[in-house]
Amino acid sequence: MGTDETTAGHLQELRRGTVVLACLIxxxxxxxxxxxxxxxxxxxxxxxxxxxxxxxxxxxKQALLTSEWNTDEARPRKFYRTSTEGExxxxxxxxxxxLIDEALRRLTTGDER
Amino acid sequence: xxxxxxxxxxxxxxxxxxxxRTDLERELRERIGDATDALVETGRAPADAERMALVELxxxxxxxxxYVDRPLQLIGPRYYLMWWRLLKLLYSxxxxxxxxxxxxxxxxxxxDVGEVIGSAVGVGxxxxxHLGFWTxxxxxxxxxxxxxxxxxAWTPDMLPQLPELxxxxxxxxxxxxxxxxxxxxxxxxxxxxxxxxxxxxxxxxLLDPELWSFWIPYFLALIVLEMLFAIAIYAWGWTWxxxxxxxxxxxxxxxxxxxxxxxxxxxxxEALEAMGWPWGDAGDVIVPVFVAVVIGVAVWDxxxxxxxxxxxxxxxxxxxxxx
Numbered sequence: 001m002g003t004d005e006t007t008a009g010h011l012q013e014l015r016r017g018t019v020v021l022a023c024l025i026x027x028x029x030x031x032x033x034x035x036x037x038x039x040x041x042x043x044x045x046x047x048x049x050x051x052x053x054x055x056x057x058x059x060x061k062q063a064l065l066t067s068e069w070n071t072d073e074a075r076p077r078k079f080y081r082t083s084t085e086g087e088x089x090x091x092x093x094x095x096x097x098x099l100i101d102e103a104l105r106r107l108t109t110g111d112e113r
Numbered sequence: 114x115x116x117x118x119x120x121x122x123x124x125x126x127x128x129x130x131x132x133x134r135t136d137l138e139r140e141l142r143e144r145i146g147d148a149t150d151a152l153v154e155t156g157r158a159p160a161d162a163e164r165m166a167l168v169e170l171x172x173x174x175x176x177x178x179x180y181v182d183r184p185l186q187l188i189g190p191r192y193y194l195m196w197w198r199l200l201k202l203l204y205s206x207x208x209x210x211x212x213x214x215x216x217x218x219x220x221x222x223x224x225d226v227g228e229v230i231g232s233a234v235g236v237g238x239x240x241x242x243h244l245g246f247w248t249x250x251x252x253x254x255x256x257x258x259x260x261x262x263x264x265x266a267w268t269p270d271m272l273p274q275l276p277e278l279x280x281x282x283x284x285x286x287x288x289x290x291x292x293x294x295x296x297x298x299x300x301x302x303x304x305x306x307x308x309x310x311x312x313x314x315x316x317x318x319l320l321d322p323e324l325w326s327f328w329i330p331y332f333l334a335l336i337v338l339e340m341l342f343a344i345a346i347y348a349w350g351w352t353w354x355x356x357x358x359x360x361x362x363x364x365x366x367x368x369x370x371x372x373x374x375x376x377x378x379x380x381x382x383e384a385l386e387a388m389g390w391p392w393g394d395a396g397d398v399i400v401p402v403f404v405a406v407v408i409g410v411a412v413w414d415x416x417x418x419x420x421x422x423x424x425x426x427x428x429x430x431x432x433x434x435x436x
């Protein structure tokens with residue numbers, strides 16, 4: 001039981017930064033909170049609503065996302081889209097992701113340069 | 114008819130500034146609506162679905178606080194150590210000095226033991242509450258004020274000395290204390306047979322001989338305790354327990370000594386007569402000066418112990434902790 005909790009905690013820590021990257025990539029096409037949540041979870045990037053909604057707001061505050069209210073339907077929805085700055089950050093994060101992946105691969109195979 | 118959603122949105126938005134209220138309300142309605150719809154699709158009754166969606170959102174006040182980045186703790190990690198160190202400093206310096214001063218003032222005004230203890234405890238308690246409350250309030254306000262605030266950065270200079278390194282320095286202090294206390298005890302006993310180096314007192318005791326019934330043995334016992342205390346400092350270095358012990362010893366010495374002195378029970382009347390006391394108007398000056406010096410020495414001794422303890426423990430006292 002304790003081991004499971006420890007594993008879950010570490011998994012959550014490992015995935016925390018990847019949710020940001022996933023959002024920035026996914027929101028190249030504008031979408032609203034719940035649709036994003038569904039599509040990320042459908043892809044296997046598990047994220048909780050209580051994490052995602054505050055995250056979107058934070059990214060918007062940092063000007064990495066822009067938002068627009070869509071009032072065409074009965075329920076107004078806030079559509080987020082990755083900004084130019086967000087796009088730049090996504091590139092940096094992706095490059096870093098590949099570096100880490102490569103480093104871990106080499107560590108595992110014992111090929112430490 | 115108001116729904117649970119209406120009540121939730123109202124509860125969350127009333128605590129955020131007017132300018133952000135509309136935005137928060139719309140975002141919340143979208144989020145609750147979408148979550149409720151998704152739950153209805155899994156086959157739940159609309160009322161249950163709404164309730165479940167709200168339960169998942171959690172306390173509206175917490176949600177609103179995270180929305181406007183308001184801290185949910187009174188004092189956060191940024192200021193906690195500063196607050197804690199300041200509070201310890203105030204409680205270990207200001208509180209005992211104030212209590213001792215009140216007790217002394219009561220004794221001077223001729224109050225009985227019960228009154229002295231009662232007012233000392235009363236003042237001590239209310240002062241402790243005030244110190245704690247105002248300090249905490251100031252830090253809570255600081256925590257909520259925008260901007261970085263004054264970070265009292267930790268520096269390596271605040272690191273404590275290792276016990277083995279500070280010990281040689283303490284050996285000198287130990288020897289000094291023991292010699293001084295020994296001489297003091299000797300003088301206390303010897304004065305009974307007169308002080309040969311003071312012409313007028315060659316055969317007359319300086320202190321009132323009646324004090325032998327209790328007070329002189331009491332002071333001699335206190336000197337023994339002071340010696341043990343000096344050895345404890347040498348052995349363990351300053352700790353907060355020893356600071357408290359130092360305070361108790363100082364109070365135990367100063368309060369009775371000054372009480373005896375100011376009520377005229379300390380000095381032998383014959384000795385006074387032999388010395389020709391009072392020396393004109395000089396008495397009006399000498400008595401308050403003597404009282405002030407005795408209190409001053411005791412207070413400094415206590416503060417000195419606090420400073421050494423804080424320095425030894427690596428506590429941050431930016432103004433006092435560095436030489």
